[in-house]
Amino acid sequence: MLHDHRCIDIDECGTEMAHCRANQFCVNTEGSYECRDCSTACIGCMGAGPARCKKCNKGYRRDGAKCLDVDECASMEEPVCSGVHEVCENTDGAYRCVCAEGHVRRDGECIEDKPPESPPKGFFDDVTDDEVVVLQQMFFGVVICALATLAAKGDMVFTAIFIGAVAAMAGYWLSDRGDRVLDGFMKGR
Template identity: 90%
Template sequence: MVAHADPDPHRDAAEPCRACRGLANSFIRGLERTEHEGFGGGNTAWEEEKLSKYQHSETRLLEVLEGVCAPSDFTCHQLLERSEEHVEQWWFHERQQHPDFFQWLCVDRLMLCCPPGTYGPDCRPCAGGPRQPCSGNGQCDGDGTRRGTGLCVCSPGYGGPFCAECGDGYYEASRNKSHLVCAECYQACGRCTGPEDSSCLRCKRGWVLHEHRCIDIDECGTEMAHCRANQYCVNTEGSYECRDCSTACIGCMGAGPARCKKCNKGYWRDGAKCLDVDECASAEEPVCTGVQEVCENTEGSYRCVCAQGHIRRDGQCVEDKPPDAPEKGFFDDVTDDEVVVLQQMFFGVMICALATLAAKGDMVFTAIFIGAVAAMAGYWLSDRSDRVLDGFMKGR
């Protein structure tokens, strides 16, 4: 399996050191992969004697370089082309004196990276020193790269310029010369001496300190709460919420229609409560004047709907029934089987007529023709013709 450098060109473009580190790591994996390989010829002893050992050969170097970059990794290929002479120099001349390929290529030659614990164009020490940047409790901005500010970004719970202090809401659980452990205070404490609710030194916003305890402030009972006109305030731990008044209210002091300051349109006050007005029952004149319209009360209003058995069509209420069906034609109820039988009977009549004409018996022809027509008419008009025909067709 061929090892490749990091194939994310967008990330590498933003961080040149990361791209170089990926190339160097892929190159080292290629060396490990070819560690025990040879030229593959029939006379290895002769090849090693005449062509130098495979371990230090140009052949091995080329095999490693072929697998360093993924085919689609443009950034890696571009960086490899830029540093190819440096790689060859390290392989043939610097390898023994400088075994750390990443340090030699990315830090010393291409100057894309810095040693750990340093940052910026000149590889200056990070805040807190290069041995333990940010006291081990955070990240140095730009650590190991030619970029950044060198300032500390502290881990949660830690603070100060070197992350050597406990942050807000945390206290020192243990400390020695090289190590600090910060633990979380009671939830209301901004600063504290321990985990108990009675060990607060300062409170978070929304609480007030009283005898080393943080007491929740009721913002709803003070002017600290700011809710919109048709909302009411609900106190929460350390804060408050604004919730919408009932639809029955114009302004309210709490939840429900019994806490309204004024009743909304469509409601009337009954003691302390705002109740819905039934416009359909209270109106002196009908409120729905359309034909076959009736009034239906809704919360705070009403609506006009069609009376039972009616639907609204083109803005008017009409009787809910299917549209009139067109009158049936004379042949609409004829089934396929009936058509077949009629065709057979018609064919038979025609044969009889032709046979009679051939015999030149006009009276006979007329009698037979009239009889056939009568039989067809009788079949056609009979209510039970389907059952008779079915038995006839099945030979019953």
């Protein structure tokens, strides 16, 4: 606008030229204006923040000039969250029901957060690796006995297999690992 041969800014917010939505307020800028959203605490406002509300939104209450959050969890006589293992958590302008610590929501209910039950243990589940080695050697020993029986009957192929197996078995049992395995197995570990 021209005033005394100078251009001056028109405050559109002070005139009917500004068109902001119901839950917005007008901010004058150089040569124009902006519409900004009111605080979530407000229904209609005259500026920024919860102290400029025309009316307080649901979940807020007026305290002097400001609209402050209502703590629904503390203000209700009856518990807001009535589910088993549920607790109330206040949020800005509302609340939500969450599961208590150590619980998770499954199928709409709060249940204890624990790992799923494992299937029953089998007979060999508690067997250690060293015990498996001993069991393998015992099986190997049974095979050697069977081969020795055949070798005693004079079959040269089985006699050669028997001598090789005995040598392998002796090498294993004389090794350090064989000593540890045998010692642990004898002590029941």
